[in-house]
Amino acid sequence: MLDDLQLFVRIVDAGSLNAASRVLEMPAATLSRRLQALERRLGCRLLHRSARRMELTAEGGQYYEHCRPLLAALQQQTESLGTALNQVKGVLRVLSPLSLGNDLLVPVWRRMLQRYPELRLELRLNNAIDDLFSGMADLALRVGEQPDSRLNQRLLGWVRTLLVASPAYLAERGEPGAPEALANHALLLAEPFERWRLRRAADGAESELPPASLQVNDMLLPRRLAEAGAGVAVCPHSLCHAQLRDGSLRQLLPEWEMAPRPVYAVWPQRRHVPARVRALLDALTEFAEAEPLLARPACV
Template sequence: MLDDLALFVSIVESGSLNAAAGRAGMPPATLTRRLQRLEQQLGCRLLHRSARRLVPSSEGWQYYERCRPLLDSLRQATEALDSAINHVAGTVRVLAPVTLATGVLQPAWAGFMTAHPQINLELQLSNQREDLIGSGADLAVRVGPLPDSQLNQRLLGRAPTVLVASPAYLQQHGWPQHPHELAQHALLLAEPLMEWRLQHRSSGEWLNLPPPATARLRVNEIQLAVDMACAGLGILYCPLSQAYRALADGRLQRALPDWRGDARDIYAVWPQQRHLPARVRALLDYLIDFTAGHPLFAGEEL
């Protein structure tokens, strides 16, 4: 009925059936049948038609005057929605872990905003896994398994983990020779990496070490735990992305060189829907390109 209404408005504004049919790209006979169907649905005559003239009835004028503003509003709303969906502009809301967002991904946010000056970026950072749908966010970056099947996902990369300590700590307390000896050391726990998963480089043997009953430090911010390890307070299991600078400049060393940590999957996730708005798709594509060329997302230790 909405299409027929739009045709009726076009007939009135065109002044003739032939002109309106030309604007609509349909035969005049088809337009006439559509008009008759609309009149039957409404139960009144909308137009007085003769060989020379086409004049709206009183009911037709009332209907036209009330419906034309509604059609104009609908057209404007459709154009605005099309602009929001198909143009790289507007606000993109993102959920992400604090450490990852402020660390290795920091250049990605700046680069994306520079490349798309009409984008406003809202980053909600938390080390807790927030409800993506309930928060109203467009996209989330998540690390580890994804039990929520109601979300679309794209693997961005794999982040290796490392077991590290400062040279001063290792000189004072000795180097552990096997993961089972870690229980004799001061351990620093950084949530959410409470279980330490290690693989022997030569044999391929895997060991899962449960969280110790006591730890020298337990903190839910990984960068602080890295700083504490650099200060010589204990041995830490953490993402390589947080420790690689300290490893490169010698503030940290690998505590068990014959063992390596597990690699954790990093995903971009978003609510299930047929089409992503262009502004969200632009950010997703930027993150995919950024992580594809970054060694810290390759899943291998440097």
């Protein structure tokens, strides 16, 4: 019915069926048929029309005066929504694990802020699985398989998990030569690694982790304690790459690692994805494709 209301207003604005036919590029007979259908639905005649002229009835004039501003407002809102969907501006709310968002992905946030000055990023960095359907975020970064079929997902890469310790700690306590030797060391664990096993890529052999001296729900603390010489940390490579590079940490048992975990961008399924979300997805994909720390491991 909305389309017929728009046609009615356009016919009145044009002054005749023939003029409206030329403007709308639609046969006059089609316009007349749809106008008659609208009149039947409303139960009143809207226009007196003849071959040469057309006049509004009293009911038609009243209806026109009510419909025209409403349709104009609807058109304005539609254009405004189209602009919002196709311009990278406004508020972009993102959920991310602290270990990724506060370290590895810093170049992505910088790129978004530099490229899109009308964009405001709101980053919620924590390890909780917040509800994307509550409207609190447009997109989330998550580590591990994502079974929720209500979410769109894009695989960005993989994160390895290593055993690391400081040179000072190893000089004092010695370097473990096998997973069993970890029982003689202070093991520093963050969730969810307390439930994982070490695996040797060469032959698939597995080994249980011994009980931890520290268990915490933040991945950054074990790395910091390892840097301070407090023990052996189980740490994502994405969180300790700089320390391995500068020598403040060393990787232990390099042939033994935990199973690599996939990193996904996920967002609610919707008919139209706003441009700001599409821009972030593109930035994340471009970054991940060039970032060695997110490369697919040979064992996957």
